Amino acid sequence: MPIEKSSEKTIIQKLDLDGYTQQFQKFLAREKPVAMMGDINQHYRYIQALSKVQFPTPNPVPNLERELNLIKKQGVLSLDEIYAFITMISYFNTLKTVGFTEPLISWIQGIEIPEEIIDIIGYFTAEGEINAERDQELFKLERAIKQNKIEIKETLYKLAHSSKLRDYLVDTQVHFNGGEETLLVRGGFNNAIKATVAARSPGGFFYIIPQSITHLKEKESALLSKKEEMIYTYCKNISAVFFKWERFLGFINKEYDRFDHYQARVSFARAKEYEFVLPSKHKRIKLQDFAHPAIENPVPITMDFSKKIMLVTGVNAGGKTMLLKSMLSAVYMSKYLLPFKCNAAQTEVGHYKSIEAVIDDPQSVKNDISTFAGRMQEFAKLFSKEDAIVGVDEIELGTDSDEAASLFRVMLDELRKKGITFIVTTHHKRLASLMAGDDEVELIAALYDEEKRVPTYTFLQGSIGKSYAFETAQRYGVPAAIVNKAKKVYGEDKENLNELIEKSTSLEREMRMKIATIDDELKSVERQKQRLQDEELKLQESHRKALATLENRYNAATKKAREALRAQESAEGRRLLNVAHQRKEFKQKEVKLKDEVPLKEGDKVKYRSHKGEIVAIRGKDATIIVDGLKMRVPLGQLKRRGDTPQIKVKPKAKEVNVNVEKSGASVSVKLLGMYADEAIDTVDKFLSDALVNGLHEVQIIHGTGGGVLAKLVTEYLKKHPKIQKFYRLPGNLGITVVEL
Incomplete structure (x- = not known):
């Protein structure tokens, strides 16, 4: 086909x-x-x-x-x-x-x-x-044919074992010759039996059809003819x-x-165990662990080619041609949805309208054409094509490499403008040097193992490779003395250039390995960062749910309190319920302040391993005192000291039973040693009792200390609706006087 x-x-x-x-x-x-x-x-x-x-x-x-x-x-x-x-x-x-x-x-x-x-x-x-079985007449006909065959076989069996024919029989088997049942006999058989000779054997014997089964054969022929008519x-x-x-x-x-x-x-x-790769719309060939099906134990190819021209240089017999064939083969198999061996998840093959391979030597005595002329004919045909991928092996084959390099440099430029992608192999560095600076040219070097002195069949992108012609010649049996003499003729300067090329390739390879290692480490850090962010989100969600649960419990408790108040109306109970709502909002503000309040002057802070206090803040910097010395440091490097008094929020309020009744009230209350919530609760109850008992002036003893309780009491008194005024007693005694 x-x-x-x-x-x-x-x-x-x-x-x-x-x-x-x-x-x-x-x-x-x-x-x-x-x-x-x-x-x-x-x-x-x-x-x-x-x-x-x-x-x-x-x-x-x-x-x-x-x-x-x-x-x-x-x-x-x-x-x-x-x-x-x-x-x-x-x-x-x-x-x-x-x-x-x-x-x-x-x-x-x-x-x-x-x-x-x-x-x-x-x-x-x-x-x-x-x-x-679906046609009664056909069924009877086939049964008659079968019975007739049995009779023919039985007749031949009797003849094969008869005494009169025993001396002429070669064997007692029934032989099929030309579709006919026959017996194999020696010459002179006509003295013992009447028969027709069907054929002669290579040994000089005769295949005969006995006359005694002729009528059976005629009957069989008639039955078969009738069956053919039915069919x-x-x-x-x-x-x-x-x-x-x-x-x-x-x-x-x-x-x-x-x-x-x-x-x-x-x-x-x-x-x-092959994979399918659907052609992509992008003009890109990205192979991961690709293996050409013609190679039994291939070195997997990993290559990423997204430019217009791939120029492959490097060691002789190092796999340049097979790389070219592998790239084009991947395009061909992907184009027709034929499966092949690769890592399909990381492989991408673009779609091209046509695939061309300029690989073989076109020289022909019959057509009177040289190698270079044949190459020119093949390149001339490419000017009529568009959206093609072309592989060219040994591009300067058949002519002077310097002249060819200039010619092919121009032709490749013109052809790629027509949407043609090229994969080119070459041993000559003239073309590679002419095209190395082009952004649309991908340089590929076939690598060589210097220690083992053999090609590795692996490739390095972004580099020009050395040919290793002398090493290859020696590896295939050319005497070392001949190779050394050739090196001298070649010239030390050119050999030094090759060594520089190889050194550059080695450095490039080493750099890429280090970059790959750093990339792996970076990916690991990114994964760790993502894990921590996920955990933070989980904690935030857990915190939100906990707050929602507490609020639901609080709402349920206040609902029950309202129901109790409906059953036994009380003005004081209503007031206490309002205070509970205010306290809920106050506590939420406290929690928010604890999480979000910025550092300010007077805060005790920690800078690295030193303890200090903020005396001034300007923009993103702060002036702090550490051991009597002032220093200016970034705010981001300061942490609030753990020994700084903080507003502590109780995780869960205990259930409160509200009983409103008049009782004797004190004119003073001590808050010394209390936490913030406990102090505010005590002050609230103290003032309520004072109002109920008609007191006009009371004292709140909060102490001096760090001044935290004094500030909390002052903030609370400012918001209380029943307080006319309040002031501190002179002499810093830690007492606030409240007039109701």
């Missing part, structure tokens, strides 16, 4: 994919071109869906284009040709029972087989013969039905090919 070609050889042959495609063809039910017509994205979805299920293997079916044309002309098909159509239709019937997912299920279930065709399927056995009648009637459903048969023939494309690819991928 025809397969897409490039120049004189097919592209698959140039890329060493002929063995690969031959293996793939074995999975097809019938031979066909590799390419699939239609939307490649749709094909990919069907292949992916088919990869998820087990399905029956289709039976081999011949190409039926001739038979379809015969049906259109109302011709009569043979039984085998009819059964080929029945095989395809029966297979789709079987597929309807497979547990497909979309889009396969809609496609397969949507194929409706006409009832007349389904009825014809029932006439055939699994061997492709007409089922005699022809079946074929004629079925062909007439097929003519009626000719369009359906053409449709099912195409759909069988389509499913065959899908199933062959999936089965091939499963057998070889």
Whole structure:
């Protein structure tokens, strides 16, 4: 069958994919071109869906284009040709029972087989013969043929063991010769038996048909003729039905090919553990752990090529040509959705309209053309192409490398403007030096192991490689003395240049390894940072839920208090309930202040390992005193000292039973040693009792200390609605006088 070609050889042959495609063809039910017509994205979805299920293997079916044309002309098909159509239709019937997912299920279930065709399927056995059990006359005829064969066999057996023929028999077996049952005898047999000679053996013996079974053979011939007539009648009637459903048969023939494309690819991928890569819209070839199918134990290729020209230099026999073939092979296999070995998750292959390979030496005595002239012919053809990817091996082959470098530099520039992408290999550094500064040129160096003195078959992007011609010659058996002499002729300056190239390549490789290590460490830090951020979010969410729970409990408690007040109305109870609401808002503000209040003058802080106090703040800097010395430091480097008195918030308030009654009240209250919440609660109760008992002046003893309690009391008294005025007693005695 025809397969897409490039120049004189097919592209698959140039890329060493002929063995690969031959293996793939074995999975097809019938031979066909590799390419699939239609939307490649749709094909990919069907292949992916088919990869998820087990399905029956289709039976081999011949190409039926001739038979379809015969049906259109109302011709009569043979039984085998009819059964080929029945095989395809029966297979789709079987597929309807497979547990497909979309889009396969809609496609397969949507194929409706006409009832007349389904009825014809029932006439055939699994061997492709007409089922005699459905036709009484045919059944009797086949039984008569079978019985006649038994009689022929028994007659020949008796003759083979008869005494009159014993001396002439070569053996006692029944031999089939030309479809006839015969006996093998020596010359002179006509003295013992009347028979017809069917053929002569290489040993000079005779295959004979005894006259005694002639009438049985004639009977068999008549029975077989009658059966052929019956079979022809079946074929004629079925062909007439097929003519009626000719369009359906053409449709099912195409759909069988389509499913065959899908199933062959999936089965091939499963057998070889290959992956599918859908072509992308970007002109990029990114391979991860790619292995060319023609190599038994390949070194996996990892390469990222997104520019217009890839220029591969480096060691002889180091894999430059195979890299070129691998890149183009990946494009070819991806273009036709053929699976291959790679890390599909990290592989991306762009779509190109055509693939060209300028690889072989085009020199031909017959066509009177030189190597370089042949190359020029191939390049001339490229000027008529667009959106192509072209591989060129040994680009300066056949002419002066300096002249060729200049020529190819210009041609590559012009051709890439037409949307053509190039992968080029070369041993000459002239072209590489001319193109090294171009942003659209990717330099690739094939690497060499200096210690082991062998190619590594690995590649370094962004560098020019040394050819290692002398080392390669010595590795393949050229005497060391010859190689050393050649080095002298070559010149020390050029050899030094090669050493500089290799040193540059080694440094580049070392730098990239370090960068890769740093990238891995950075990724690890990023993962740790993300983990901490996730934990912080979880803690914030937990804190929010806890606050919500406390607020719900508080609301429930106040609701019960209201219900109690409704049952026994009390003005003082109402006042206490209002105070509870105010205290709730006050506590929430305290919590917020504790989390968000900025540092201010007078705060005790810690700077590194020193303790100090803020005396002034200017912008983002603060002036602090540490051990009697003033210093100016960034605010961000200061932390509030743990020994600084802070407003402490109780995690959960104890349940309070409110009982309102008049009792004796004190004219003073001591807050010394109390926490903030406890002090405010005490002051609130103290003032309530004083108001209830008609007191006009009371004292609150909060002490001097750090002044925290004094500040809290002052803030609370400012907001109390029943206080006329308050003031501190002179002499810093730590007492506040309140007038009610």
